[in-house]
Amino acid sequence: MMTxxxxxxxxxxxxxxxxxxxxxxxxxxxxxxxRNFIWATVIWGAVAIIVGLLAALQLAxxxxxxxxxxxxxxxxxxxxxxxxxxxxxxxxxxxxxYHSMQRVLKTxxxxxxxxxxxxxxxxxxxxxxxxxxxxxxxxxxxxxELEWPIDILIALxxxxxxxxxxxxIIVRRVxxxxxxxxxxxxxxxGVAVLHIVNSIxxxxxxxxxxxxxxxxxxxxxxWWYGHNAVAFFLTTPWLGIMYYYLPKASERPxxxxxxxxxxxxxxxxxxMWSGPHHLLYQALPDWxxxxxxxxxxxxxxxxxxxxxxxxxxxxxxxxxxxxxAALKFMVVAITAxxxxxxxxxxxxxxxxxxxxxxxxxxxxHTHIAGMGWNGGLIFGMLYWLVPKLFRTKLYxxxxxxxxxxxxxxxxxxxxxxxxxGGITQWLMLRQYxxxxxxxxxxxxxxxxxxxPFYHVRIIGGLLFFIGFLLFLFNIxxxxxxxxxxxxxxxxxxxxxxxxKRNPAAETIHRWMERKAVRFAIVVxxxxxxxxxVEIIPMMKVESNIPKISSVKPYSPLExxxxxxxxxxxxxxxxxxxxxxxxxxxxxxxxxxKIGEFVYxxxxxxxxxxxxxxLARAGWVGSSTYKTAIWHYNHFTKPQEMxxxxxxxxxxxxxxxxxxxxxxxxxxxxxxxxxxxxxxxxDLKATDDYMKEADKIVAExxxxxxxxxxxxxxxxxxxxxxxxxxxxxxxxxKTTK
Amino acid sequence: xxxxxxxxxxxxxxxxxxxxxxxxxxxxxxxxxYRVIKTNKSELKHIKESILENDNNVDSNLTK
Numbered sequence: 169m170m171t172x173x174x175x176x177x178x179x180x181x182x183x184x185x186x187x188x189x190x191x192x193x194x195x196x197x198x199x200x201x202x203r204n205f206i207w208a209t210v211i212w213g214a215v216a217i218i219v220g221l222l223a224a225l226q227l228a229x230x231x232x233x234x235x236x237x238x239x240x241x242x243x244x245x246x247x248x249x250x251x252x253x254x255x256x257x258x259x260x261x262x263x264x265x266y267h268s269m270q271r272v273l274k275t276x277x278x279x280x281x282x283x284x285x286x287x288x289x290x291x292x293x294x295x296x297x298x299x300x301x302x303x304x305x306x307x308x309x310x311x312x313e314l315e316w317p318i319d320i321l322i323a324l325x326x327x328x329x330x331x332x333x334x335x336x337i338i339v340r341r342v343x344x345x346x347x348x349x350x351x352x353x354x355x356x357x358g359v360a361v362l363h364i365v366n367s368i369x370x371x372x373x374x375x376x377x378x379x380x381x382x383x384x385x386x387x388x389x390x391w392w393y394g395h396n397a398v399a400f401f402l403t404t405p406w407l408g409i410m411y412y413y414l415p416k417a418s419e420r421p422x423x424x425x426x427x428x429x430x431x432x433x434x435x436x437x438x439x440m441w442s443g444p445h446h447l448l449y450q451a452l453p454d455w456x457x458x459x460x461x462x463x464x465x466x467x468x469x470x471x472x473x474x475x476x477x478x479x480x481x482x483x484x485x486x487x488x489x490x491x492x493a494a495l496k497f498m499v500v501a502i503t504a505x506x507x508x509x510x511x512x513x514x515x516x517x518x519x520x521x522x523x524x525x526x527x528x529x530x531x532x533h534t535h536i537a538g539m540g541w542n543g544g545l546i547f548g549m550l551y552w553l554v555p556k557l558f559r560t561k562l563y564x565x566x567x568x569x570x571x572x573x574x575x576x577x578x579x580x581x582x583x584x585x586x587x588x589g590g591i592t593q594w595l596m597l598r599q600y601x602x603x604x605x606x607x608x609x610x611x612x613x614x615x616x617x618x619x620p621f622y623h624v625r626i627i628g629g630l631l632f633f634i635g636f637l638l639f640l641f642n643i644x645x646x647x648x649x650x651x652x653x654x655x656x657x658x659x660x661x662x663x664x665x666x667x668k669r670n671p672a673a674e675t676i677h678r679w680m681e682r683k684a685v686r687f688a689i690v691v692x693x694x695x696x697x698x699x700x701v702e703i704i705p706m707m708k709v710e711s712n713i714p715k716i717s718s719v720k721p722y723s724p725l726e727x728x729x730x731x732x733x734x735x736x737x738x739x740x741x742x743x744x745x746x747x748x749x750x751x752x753x754x755x756x757x758x759x760x761k762i763g764e765f766v767y768x769x770x771x772x773x774x775x776x777x778x779x780x781x782l783a784r785a786g787w788v789g790s791s792t793y794k795t796a797i798w799h800y801n802h803f804t805k806p807q808e809m810x811x812x813x814x815x816x817x818x819x820x821x822x823x824x825x826x827x828x829x830x831x832x833x834x835x836x837x838x839x840x841x842x843x844x845x846x847x848x849x850d851l852k853a854t855d856d857y858m859k860e861a862d863k864i865v866a867e868x869x870x871x872x873x874x875x876x877x878x879x880x881x882x883x884x885x886x887x888x889x890x891x892x893x894x895x896x897x898x899x900x901k902t903t904k
Numbered sequence: 905x906x907x908x909x910x911x912x913x914x915x916x917x918x919x920x921x922x923x924x925x926x927x928x929x930x931x932x933x934x935x936x937x938y939r940v941i942k943t944n945k946s947e948l949k950h951i952k953e954s955i956l957e958n959d960n961n962v963d964s965n966l967t968k
């Protein structure tokens with residue numbers, strides 16, 4: 169009797185499973201959200217390129233700084249980088265992910281409301297970013313400049329994106345998760361980890377905060393973030409997009425699915441270790457630098473595995489490449505990916521890094537990757553996707569091909585001159601006379617040589633922009649030619665996803681990837697190992713940050729000046745890091761030590777020198793030490809002092825006052841972060857501020873300049889006179 | 905987290921981080937390559953070709 173019941177029950181369960189298995193479910197794809205992200209991509213793309221062109225013009229012709237505080241290069245450049253990365257490439261990434269994920273997983277996005285929140289909140293972030301950065305509201309950390317309320321908004325939107333993604337994976341109708349979705353998932357987890365760890369800061373007002381990390385620790389965290397933002401925002405989601413759109417556009421499956429699996433795991437594991445290659449020869453323990461270099465070199469293998477997989481997918485389909493602009497752009501993208509992922513590891517070799525770091529070489533490298541790899545994939549994807557989405561043909565294939573050739577020429581005319589300029593400047597900086605003296609002791613002699621290269625770069629950028637306008641026209645005409653089906657009907661059998669693994673029919677990997685959360689946890693572990701091994705010892709091991717007893721905290725005036733320096737993005741042109749290379753120490757003075765930066769929240773080492781290094785601007789007798797009146801004149805009329813200078817005028821800074829009510833709050837914030845001001849110093853800080861400012865005011869008055877002690881210029885002069893002063897012989901004499 | 909705290913309380917052995925990292929990576933790499941090679945080829949062929957099918961009407965084999 170019991171056996172009969174059990175048999176009946178089992179038969180019923182089997183019947184239900186078969187019913188479910190056979191059931192074809194009707195659903196629809198959300199195309200409206202994809203269309204919205206495409207619109208945002210083309211609009212912000214145009215804005216990002218225009219701002220980039222303005223920045224390029226400013227470097228060649230300083231008059232384009234327009235004499236306004238909001239349009240100086242130090243503020244415009246972060247707007248350009250943020251607009252390109254988060255607005256143009258970010259929106260295109262969402263468009264690609266939202267379109268392909270629904271098709272790959274045979275389901276609509278998990279929640280329409282989350283999709284809409286993702287879209288609108290992301291656009292809000294972009295607008296807030298542009299407004300705040302131009303307004304001088306910045307954290308001063310490259311590619312992470314946005315202040316804490318926007319950071320929180322980014323984190324929330326990213327969680328919305330992640331929940332929507334994981335939810336979609338859970339409700340999918342296919343058992344196997346195609347490799348593109350692995351890349352999307354890794355991107356979500358990677359960016360979440362990076363953004364949260366790098367954005368831990370102490371707010372002191374609605375629009376200002378200090379990072380909890382200082383100096384070398386801040387540098388390690390920042391470049392771990394900076395490098396991996398390139399990895400997990402500009403590379404991994406785009407590899408997912410490549411693995412979907414390249415087969416789709418060429419109508420051929422990816423060459424090797426096995427290679428794509430190896431590519432995925434190797435890349436996400438290795439990338440996180442490589443951040444410190446941005447800090448070679450700098451004030452950082454050697455072991456961290458060695459770790460960064462080792463893993464950077466290893467990155468070539470998985471990266472080129474992906475590139476080869478992409479190229480071989482086109483085997484037998486090159487005739488299609490001849491005719492299709494979409495495929496041509498994808499070929500350029502894969503080529504640029506191969507170039508950039510070979511060049512990147514080479515740049516992480518110390519001998520090459522000595523040339524590329526702080527020169528335009530790095531700028532050329534990033535533009536090959538940004539315009540070639542990301543740009544190529546965006547244009548390729550959209551030339552294929554928009555006609556499909558609007559159920560029509562591309563308005564003009566000929567126009568798209570014209571765009572391709574103009575854009576490619578634009579990339580070359582952009583990158584080649586600045587590669588050339590970068591190496592030229594390095595050669596000049598290290599040139600010695602027969603007497604053993606620097607051949608070009610004044611930095612400006614070397615930067616003046618770059619002007620012709622900067623002029624050609626503008627032509628390259630203009631060509632790229634003209635190509636973009638053709639693209640914009642073609643896409644809009646294509647959209648008008650067809651009609652979007654906002655909710656595209658589709659059908660697929662329901663998924664029978666059994667929990668237990670059948671070893672005979674399923675590998676461990678397939679079992680693991682079957683469940684989104686389980687797979688996400690494994691990806692998370694692979695991702696965080698590299699970061700943890702570098703960052704935790706930097707925080708925990710005291711010997712990594714040897715202290716220098718003569719280095720004292722910033723005075724209230726210097727601290728306010730530092731905030732003005734950060735706010736105006738001075739780090740975009742001036743480094744504060746002298747590498748232990750002869751031609752640097754001969755030019756600027758004593759090389760930088762870790763202990764000099766222990767009170768720097770945030771660090772301001774910079775990554776590019778359009779102007780000289782300022783690490784010894786407070787060391788009396790160094791080449792960069794200048795008197796108060798010199799700084800005053802230089803801030804107001806830089807070209808009158810050096811006709812070849814490309815420094816913007818900061819005349820407006822004279823009339824702008826420091827908010828003295830914030831001084832005690834800043835001191836208390838610094839105390840919270842561990843800066844050893846005496847107890848109760850916040851109450852005396854404003855008086856000390858005024859005393860120190862009065863001295864500078866008197867010094868300027870002796871030179872015939874009358875100025876208020878609360879002027880931002882006074883604070884800036886005090887800050888510049890602090891740089892390197894504490895380890896200078898003069899300071900040591902005073903201490904003794 | 906006490907274990908982690910103790911582990912990172914000094915920098916003895918920090919020179920081994922490269923080696924440990926390489927060891928973890930190479931082990932993981934060998935395992936993945938081995939598993940990938942052992943995976944059924946026809947299954948992988950089916951997966952990679954699946955995205956080329958019609959997006960709107962799907963073969964029931966994908967749910968297997």
